[in-house]
Amino acid sequence: MAKNFATRKEDYSKWYNDLVLKADLAENSAVRGSMVIKPYGYAIWEMMQSALDKMFKDTGHVNAYFPLFIPKSFFSKEAKHVEGFAKECAVVTHYRLKNDGKGGVMVDPDAKLEEELIVRPTSETIIWDTYRKWVQSWRDLPILVNQWANVVRWEMRTRLFLRTAEFLWQEGHTAHATKTEAEEEAERMLGVYTQFAEEFMAMPVLQGVKSENERFGGALETYCIEALMQDGKALQAGTSHFLGQNFAKAFDVKYLSKENKLEHVWATSWGVSTRLIGGLIMTHSDDSGLVLPPKLAPFQIVIVPIYRKEEERIAVIEKGKEIKADLERVGIRVKLDDRDTQKPGYKFAEWEFKGVPLRIAIGPRDLQNNTVELARRDTLTKSFTEMEGLRDKALDLLDEIQDNLFQKALKHRDENTHSVDTWDEFKEIIKNDGGFVMAHWDGTNETEDRIKTETKATIRSIPLDYEDSEEGICVYSGKPSKGRVVFAKAY
Amino acid sequence: MAKNFATRKEDYSKWYNDLVLKADLAENSAVRGSMVIKPYGYAIWEMMQSALDKMFKDTGHVNAYFPLFIPKSFFSKEAKHVEGFAKECAVVTHYRLKNDGKGGVMVDPDAKLEEELIVRPTSETIIWDTYRKWVQSWRDLPILVNQWANVVRWEMRTRLFLRTAEFLWQEGHTAHATKTEAEEEAERMLGVYTQFAEEFMAMPVLQGVKSENERFGGALETYCIEALMQDGKALQAGTSHFLGQNFAKAFDVKYLSKENKLEHVWATSWGVSTRLIGGLIMTHSDDSGLVLPPKLAPFQIVIVPIYRKEEERIAVIEKGKEIKADLERVGIRVKLDDRDTQKPGYKFAEWEFKGVPLRIAIGPRDLQNNTVELARRDTLTKSFTEMEGLRDKALDLLDEIQDNLFQKALKHRDENTHSVDTWDEFKEIIKNDGGFVMAHWDGTNETEDRIKTETKATIRSIPLDYEDSEEGICVYSGKPSKGRVVFAKAY
Numbered sequence: 006m007a008k009n010f011a012t013r014k015e016d017y018s019k020w021y022n023d024l025v026l027k028a029d030l031a032e033n034s035a036v037r038g039s040m041v042i043k044p045y046g047y048a049i050w051e052m053m054q055s056a057l058d059k060m061f062k063d064t065g066h067v068n069a070y071f072p073l074f075i076p077k078s079f080f081s082k083e084a085k086h087v088e089g090f091a092k093e094c095a096v097v098t099h100y101r102l103k104n105d106g107k108g109g110v111m112v113d114p115d116a117k118l119e120e121e122l123i124v125r126p127t128s129e130t131i132i133w134d135t136y137r138k139w140v141q142s143w144r145d146l147p148i149l150v151n152q153w154a155n156v157v158r159w160e161m162r163t164r165l166f167l168r169t170a171e172f173l174w175q176e177g178h179t180a181h182a183t184k185t186e187a188e189e190e191a192e193r194m195l196g197v198y199t200q201f202a203e204e205f206m207a208m209p210v211l212q213g214v215k216s217e218n219e220r221f222g223g224a225l226e227t228y229c230i231e232a233l234m235q236d237g238k239a240l241q242a243g244t245s246h247f248l249g250q251n252f253a254k255a256f257d258v259k260y261l262s263k264e265n266k267l268e269h270v271w272a273t274s275w276g277v278s279t280r281l282i283g284g285l286i287m288t289h290s291d292d293s294g295l296v297l298p299p300k301l302a303p304f305q306i307v308i309v310p311i312y313r314k315e316e317e318r319i320a321v322i323e324k325g326k327e328i329k330a331d332l333e334r335v336g337i338r339v340k341l342d343d344r345d346t347q348k349p350g351y352k353f354a355e356w357e358f359k360g361v362p363l364r365i366a367i368g369p370r371d372l373q374n375n376t377v378e379l380a381r382r383d384t385l386t387k388s389f390t391e392m393e394g395l396r397d398k399a400l401d402l403l404d405e406i407q408d409n410l411f412q413k414a415l416k417h418r419d420e421n422t423h424s425v426d427t428w429d430e431f432k433e434i435i436k437n438d439g440g441f442v443m444a445h446w447d448g449t450n451e452t453e454d455r456i457k458t459e460t461k462a463t464i465r466s467i468p469l470d471y472e473d474s475e476e477g478i479c480v481y482s483g484k485p486s487k488g489r490v491v492f493a494k495a496y
Numbered sequence: 497m498a499k500n501f502a503t504r505k506e507d508y509s510k511w512y513n514d515l516v517l518k519a520d521l522a523e524n525s526a527v528r529g530s531m532v533i534k535p536y537g538y539a540i541w542e543m544m545q546s547a548l549d550k551m552f553k554d555t556g557h558v559n560a561y562f563p564l565f566i567p568k569s570f571f572s573k574e575a576k577h578v579e580g581f582a583k584e585c586a587v588v589t590h591y592r593l594k595n596d597g598k599g600g601v602m603v604d605p606d607a608k609l610e611e612e613l614i615v616r617p618t619s620e621t622i623i624w625d626t627y628r629k630w631v632q633s634w635r636d637l638p639i640l641v642n643q644w645a646n647v648v649r650w651e652m653r654t655r656l657f658l659r660t661a662e663f664l665w666q667e668g669h670t671a672h673a674t675k676t677e678a679e680e681e682a683e684r685m686l687g688v689y690t691q692f693a694e695e696f697m698a699m700p701v702l703q704g705v706k707s708e709n710e711r712f713g714g715a716l717e718t719y720c721i722e723a724l725m726q727d728g729k730a731l732q733a734g735t736s737h738f739l740g741q742n743f744a745k746a747f748d749v750k751y752l753s754k755e756n757k758l759e760h761v762w763a764t765s766w767g768v769s770t771r772l773i774g775g776l777i778m779t780h781s782d783d784s785g786l787v788l789p790p791k792l793a794p795f796q797i798v799i800v801p802i803y804r805k806e807e808e809r810i811a812v813i814e815k816g817k818e819i820k821a822d823l824e825r826v827g828i829r830v831k832l833d834d835r836d837t838q839k840p841g842y843k844f845a846e847w848e849f850k851g852v853p854l855r856i857a858i859g860p861r862d863l864q865n866n867t868v869e870l871a872r873r874d875t876l877t878k879s880f881t882e883m884e885g886l887r888d889k890a891l892d893l894l895d896e897i898q899d900n901l902f903q904k905a906l907k908h909r910d911e912n913t914h915s916v917d918t919w920d921e922f923k924e925i926i927k928n929d930g931g932f933v934m935a936h937w938d939g940t941n942e943t944e945d946r947i948k949t950e951t952k953a954t955i956r957s958i959p960l961d962y963e964d965s966e967e968g969i970c971v972y973s974g975k976p977s978k979g980r981v982v983f984a985k986a987y
Contacts, residue, residue, distance in 0.1 A: 035570070035625050036613065039563035044641060047560045069538045072530035073615075073646055073662050074586070077593070079526070081600040092592060095565070096603050097615065099587040100650040102568070109572040112587050112612055121603055122527065124564075124588065124615070134526050144837050150535060155564055155646065159591040171564050346635050 012292040017236040024286060025165045028295045028359050031282075038163040038170030042279065045359065046166075048303035049282055050173065054153065056205050056300070057175065057277070060197050066149040066177060071131050073155075074122035079130035082255040086129065089222020093159035095124040095170075124157040129223060129248070129274055132178045133256040140180060140270055142261045147190070148180040166283035167240075167496050174278035180270045182260065184249075187271035188226075191247040194275040195228040198243035206281065207298040207411035208232050208288045209418050210242055211441070211491060213466025218450050221274075225249040231465040231491065233418045234287040237439020239465045239493035242284050245275035283496070288414050289383075295360030296382055298410050299403040304340040306332060306399060307356040311349045311368035318345070321367050328365065328377070331396055337403070357382060362406045363399060383409050424489065431480050431492070435460045441493050445486035447479035456481050462492045503783040508727045515777060516656045519786045519850050522773075529654040529661030533770065536850065537657075539794035540773055541664065545644065547696050547791070548666065548768070551688050557640040557668060562622050564646075565613035570621035573746040577620065580713020584650035586615040586661075615648040620714060620739070620765055623669045624747040631671060631761055633752045638681070639671040657774035658731075658987050665769035671761045673751065675740075678762035679717075682738040685766040686719040689734035697772065698789040698902040699723050699779045700909050701733055702932070702982060704957025709941050712765075716740040722956040722982065724909045725778040728930020730956045730984035733775050736766035774987070779905050780874075786851030787873055789901050790894040795831040797823060797890060798847040802840045802859035809836070812858050819856065819868070822887055828894070848873060853897045854890060874900050915980065922971050922983070926951045932984050936977035938970035947972050953983045 010027060011019040025031055030046030033039075042050065058068075074097060080087045101116030125131065132150075139145060157171045177194060181187040195212060202210045210230035220227045224246035232242045253259070253269040262268050289296040299305050308329060310321040322343050329339045340361070342352050349366070356364055357380075364380040371377050375392045379399075383406045390398055421440030425431045434442055446452060446464065457463050467490045468474065474488035501518060502510040516522050521537030524530075533541065549559075565588060571578045592607030616622065623641075630636060648662045668685060672678040686703060693701045701721035711718045715737035723733045741760040744750070749761045780787040790796050799820060801812040813834050820830045831852070833843050840857070847855055848871075855871040862868050868886065871878045874897045881889055912931030916922045925933055937943060937955065948954050958981045959965065965979035 032626075032629070034563045035567055035622065036563045036565045039565060041563065041626050042561040044558040044560045048558065050561075051559065067535040067539065068542065069535045070533040070541075070664065072525045072527045072532065073648065074527045074530060076526055077601060077603075080593070087601060092594075094591070094593055095588045095613070096590040096593065097586045098589045098603065100585070101583060102571070102585055102587065102614070103583075110568060110578060112568075112589065122586070123593070131526065135523075135532050138523070157564065173561065 010292075010294070013235060020292070021283075021287060022165065024290055024295060030286075030295075031165045033165070036170075038160055040165050040169050040171075042173070045303065046282060049285070049297070049301055050279055052301045052303060053201075053205070053281060054175075057197075057201055058153075060201060061151050061175075061177065064149075064193060064197060066151045066179075069150045069152060070154070071128050071135065071152060073125055075125050075128070075131045077121045077123055079134060080123065082130065083223045083251055085251070086223035086255075094126055095157045095159060097122040097124065125154070126156055126158045127274075127276075128152065128154070128156075128176055129178065129252050130256070133252040133258060133272070136178075136180050136270070137256055137258045140258055140260050143182050143263050146180055146182045146260060146270065147186065149177075149190075150179065151175055151177040164283075166279055166286070168280075172279045174276050176274060176276040179273045180253075180258070181273070182262065182268070182271070184271050187249075187273050188247050191226065191228055191245045191273040191275065194245040194273070195230065195243075198230050198245065198275070198277060201277075202230055202232065202242055203411065205298070205300045206285050206288070207300075207407055207414060208242070208284060209411065209415045211466060211468070213468050213471075213491060215244075216450075216453055216464045216467060216490070218453055219464065221246045223248055223251050224274075225251070229466050231441075231493075231495075232284055232288060233421060233441055233493070234284070234496070235417065236287070237421055237494070239441065239491075239495040240280075240284045240287065241465070241495065242281060243275070243277040246273060248272035248274060289410050290360065293385065294358030296410070297360035297362060299362045299407045302360065302362050303338065304356075304361050305338045305403055306340070306363045306365060307352075307361045308339065308341045308365045308367065309349055309352045309356070310341075310343060311366055317369045320372055321369065324367055324372060328367070328392075328395065332399060335396060335400060337396075337399060353380075357385075363402055365395075381406060383413075425480060426477075428480055431462075432460055435462045435492070435494060439494055441465070441491050443489040444480040444492055445477035445488070446490050447482045447484035447486055449482075449484075452479060452482050452484075456492070461494050463495055465491045465493050465495060467491075501783075501785070504726060511783070512774075512778060513656065515781055515786060521777075521786075522656045524656070527661075529651055531656050531660050531662075533664070536794065537773060540776070540788070540792055541770055543792045543794060544692075544696070544772060545666075548688075548692055549644075551692060552642050552666075552668065555640075555684060555688060557642045557670075560641045560643060561645070562619050562626065562643060564616055566616050566619070566622045568612045568614055570625060571614065573621065574714045574742055576742070577714035577746075585617055586648045586650060588613040588615065616645070617647055617649045618765075618767075619643065619645070619647075619667055620669065620743050621747070624743040624749060624763070627669075627671050627761070628747055628749045631749055631751050634673050634754050637671055637673045637751060637761065638677065640668075640681075641670065642666055642668040655774070657770055657777070659771075663770045665767050667765060667767040670764045671744075671749070672764070673753065673759075673762070675762050678740075678764050679738050682717065682719055682736045682764040682766065685736040685764070686721065686734075689721050689736065689766070689768060692768075693721055693723065693733055693772075694902065696789070696791045697776050697779070698791075698898055698905060699733070699775060700902065700906045702957060702959070704959050704962075704982060706735075707941075707944055707955045707958060707981070709944055710955065712737045714739055714742050715765075716742070720957050722932075722984075722986075723775055723779065724912060724932055724984070725775070725987070726908065727778070728912055728985070730932065730982075730986040731771075731775045731778065732956070732986065733772060734766070734768040737764060739763035739765060780901050781851065784876065785849035787901070788851035788853060790853045790898045793851065793853050794829065795847075795852050796829045796894055797854045797856060798831045798833055798843075798852045799856045799858065800833050800840055800843045800847070802857055808860045811863055812860065815858055815863060819858070819883075819886065823890060826887060826891060828887075828890060844871075848876075854893060856886075872897060874904075916971060917968075919971055922953075923951055926953045926983070926985060930985055932956070932982050934980040935971040935983055936968035936979070937981050938973045938975035938977055940973075940975075943970060943973050943975075947983070952985050954986055956982045956984050956986060958982075
């Protein structure tokens with residue numbers, strides 16, 4: 006399984022790519038930059054979707070669906086938004102093909118659209134064009150809508166999950182009567198994303214806001230969570246935008262307030278995508294392959310039967326089915342690998358590589374002794390355990406693995422977060438080990454741009470308590486700084 | 497709520513459209529032919545998805561995701577497929593916009609794609625291009641994959657849910673070692689669709705196969721389920737295709753058999769779409785609005801509190817919450833409509849129009865008497881019932897409503913299915929009441945085409961037992977017929 010598989014030290018980028026391919030998560034398609042998400046990778050996305058969808062619904066949101074296509078003119082309605090998004094987009098110009106007379110097909114020149122349609126890179130414009138019809142009075146607010154959808158952003162350099170032309174995501178779009186409510190919503194969803202990242206993905210994240218340079222086009226404030234990958238690079242894992250009244254003004258969405266005044270509506274939007282799968286991989290996986298936190302593992306436990314003779318096969322598989330049913334009774338997701346076409350060693354290697362948190366092996370001797378062999382994916386340790394009490398033991402171990410993965414990732418992040426006060430040290434750290442660098446910054450776009458040019462590090466986020474923190478001197482310009490911000494090279 | 501709402505008799509088509517809009521299911525968008533699926537409509541789709549997804553998984557299928565875009569050249573690889581699909585498609589020709597210098601954006605002529613990309617109308621081609629990489633040996637088969645996705649087929653005349661340029665669907669694509677296995681799979685999925693339509697949608701369907709004229713482009717056999725709407729027109733509710741080796745040949749997908757021979761793989765594909773929501777509406781709804789079968793109703797029960805004074809409000813809402821929690825304990829989906837901004841009469845009308853199967857009203861007198869008022873949406877009848885035992889009563893009633901809706905629809909279909917032996921009678925029925933007409937047909941495309949031209953009726957399906965049924969004389973040509981087939985005008 007793991008043959009020809011690069012280690013992280015040898016080549017982190019190749020390690021990542023090999024892992025995605027060999028663990029059957031995704032692969033490139035015939036369409037440049039578009040990936041195929043294979044069943045095992047998609048099953049992880051389904052786990053993520055299901056957890057997030059529940060959290061969205063628990064916070065009062067409902068799902069809806071808006072068109073894939075957006076009229077070109079919509080993009081120029083919000084000035085900053087057009088700068089951010091109306092660049093690398095897929096453009097539909099025709100609506101018909103015809104036979105080319107040579108056995109192939111060609112675009113029918115007679116079927117040209119009057120106005121080109123853009124394949125959505127994000128849906129603020131088409132959604133706010135719709136909200137105009139939904140909102141008349143304060144009684145119609147808030148609108149708390151989420152959409153699960155595919156989006157397209159043309160990318161020249163793509164990487165599976167991390168940066169693809171088409172990706173899957175959810176985008177929340179909410180409308181509120183007041184500024185305060187909208188700000189609270191943007192912060193609430195940042196909280197939901199943080200909880201999801203830490204509790205489900207076992208991936209610690211820093212909360213903060215983006216600098217003006219990195220802000221979403223059309224937002225007044227972009228809240229974000231940033232995670233640190235094992236190679237010392239940061240990954241933006243989710244964003245939540247306070248959009249002010251920008252889209253309401255661009256699309257003329259007003260409501261009659263309780264005081265009988267016509268006001269523009271306040272907005273937020275927030276999203277996470279299949280990119281999270283890339284973050285999950287780079288947070289926990291190792292040189293033996295994928296490592297999945299139990300809460301998001303499609304199979305939490307794999308049972309591998311061991312046998313030589315046919316009567317042994319029948320007996321251990323019978324026992325395997327029994328154990329599976331018993332574990333499933335408490336909601337554990339179990340795979341019994343009863344393929345007769347592969348040897349146990351192959352199965353061990355395959356499921357280890359695919360990151361299944363716990364493996365149970367049962368052979369004829371185990372049947373006699375009433376034991377099973379338990380192997381943990383996170384520590385790669387094995388132990389024998391009594392068949393009796395296996396279910397409770399499994400539940401405990403899954404919790405322990407989930408926690409262990411989080412603690413390990415947290416330790417890695419803490420060890421790779423540096424408070425830095427000199428420009429030399431800044432450059433040194435960014436160049437060598439990477440990690441999060443907490444440094445003073447003078448608050449200007451110019452300094453941020455120069456630091457980026459010289460080191461490739463960007464401001465990942467400005468901590469939420471920035472305004473109340475210690476003042477200092479900008480690590481680059483020597484000018485006064487209101488507080489430390491988080492720098493890192495990023496995916 | 498129901499003001500300005502056409503009755504079915506007055507104008508069936510307007511009734512349908514009004515209902516979709518006023519029940520907040522969907523609306524037209526700024527993009528011609530593309531709809532917005534509103535939260536209440538989308539919640540129905542989520543119920544459908546969840547039931548179907550479980551049925552697919554129970555029959556061994558897994559989900560995956562394939563690209564939205566398909567290279568143009570892929571469409572000409574399968575000769576029949578290109579005829580069926582490479583016509584009314586959205587074509588992406590460019591990948592960038594730029595500022596037009598007048599405050600707007602324009603398509604950047606320098607960013608023209610070398611090969612145009614087609615927005616998927618269905619995914620056989622891109623998927624079989626992928627399966628080539630997945631299949632080497634018989635051990636890799638079967639592949640049992642499903643995809644939940646959006647697809648685009650350019651349509652000139654659109655109707656909400658029934659025919660839209662973009663729609664949501666699932667498409668199963670399976671690969672098998674033998675012809676028999678593939679045929680069995682196509683039939684199995686027809687069975688799954690039938691069970692879903694009848695058990696969940698309470699919509700009786702006829703199973704059959706399509707005539708050559710109506711067959712899916714690239715299929716050797718198209719199995720289908722057909723339902724009869726209240727206006728006597730048929731709706732194709734789902735199709736399952738046996739594709740033979742056509743796509744394997746077009747995309748060179750071969751496997752090494754157990755006998756060590758290189759063979760082409762056998763295929764099926766099958767799909768249902770948001771069109772089913774249109775079918776659901778037209779099967780059960782009435783002149784008072786939407787009627788939803790309990791199994792697919794986002795809210796199965798709505799509780800409306802009735803009060804005048806504040807202390808009454810507190811008391812009845814308290815009781816409402818208690819009842820809600822009690823009903824939810826057994827999995828009933830309950831909405832407590834505690835809005836203080838609307839009167840009970842308004843709420844009654846709204847939820848009746850939105851088709852909630854059961855309504856519970858509680859007022860101060862009910863609190864004294866320990867009763868509630870129960871109203872059934874299907875029969876529009878009301879009764880008082882004891883608070884004690886309400887949960888069991890509710891469960892029974894929901895089952896009863898589900899069954900009643902199915903029986904009513906079945907009765908309607910039976911009363912509107914006619915065995916016809918003369919051409920005059922055929923024309924008469926199709927012209928007046930419509931319905932399913934069971935008639936002998938000589939088996940030729942020509943006769944089918946002529947019947948369609950003269951009456952607009954098409955062959956909806958050829959019954960599965962066609963070959964074994966009574967022979968006769970074609971109702972149109974007088975030539976010999978192997979058996980009766982199902983004619984109807986269709987959506």
